[in-house]
Amino acid sequence: MENATMQTRALSFLLSEASGRRSRATCTIPSGTGKVAAGTVLGEVTANAGQFVPSPDSVTVGIEGAETATAILAYGVDATSADVEVTIIDRDAEAKQSMLSFDASVNDQTKIDAKIAQLNAVGIRAR
Numbered sequence: 001m002e003n004a005t006m007q008t009r010a011l012s013f014l015l016s017e018a019s020g021r022r023s024r025a026t027c028t029i030p031s032g033t034g035k036v037a038a039g040t041v042l043g044e045v046t047a048n049a050g051q052f053v054p055s056p057d058s059v060t061v062g063i064e065g066a067e068t069a070t071a072i073l074a075y076g077v078d079a080t081s082a083d084v085e086v087t088i089i090d091r092d093a094e095a096k097q098s099m100l101s102f103d104a105s106v107n108d109q110t111k112i113d114a115k116i117a118q119l120n121a122v123g124i125r126a127r
Helices: 109-121
Strands: 014-017 024-029 034-036 041-044 052-054 069-073 077-079 084-089 093-095 124-126
Touching (some): 077 084
16 A cells, blocks of 8 residues: 555635635646645746746746745646646735745745745735
8 A cells, every 4th residue: 555645735724815706816837837736835927927836935047036925826736738727815815834835945944934924025924
């Protein structure tokens, strides 16, 4: 029997959000991004408005702008070979910090704290 790893459940990171769908928006995770788990902190690619990728620690060639965290992915997706339209949390919400996922380059507490501050600037509080 194989050991199964439980995946992050959709929206399980969310503590609260604004009424209606005010906290939610749709965007695209571009092809080639790979598998992205629910709760991943995202940034928008400046050159391609509406495309979001896991927010790296610093400016990365080809995804400039994404280094600023502005949203959290609501549902896990596989964007390995095709663009995927997704739901994101992009404002007026509270999230469980311990349930957020970060790009591999966000690999220490100082970098995580910077991402949390960026989310706070757009109205997403991580607690």
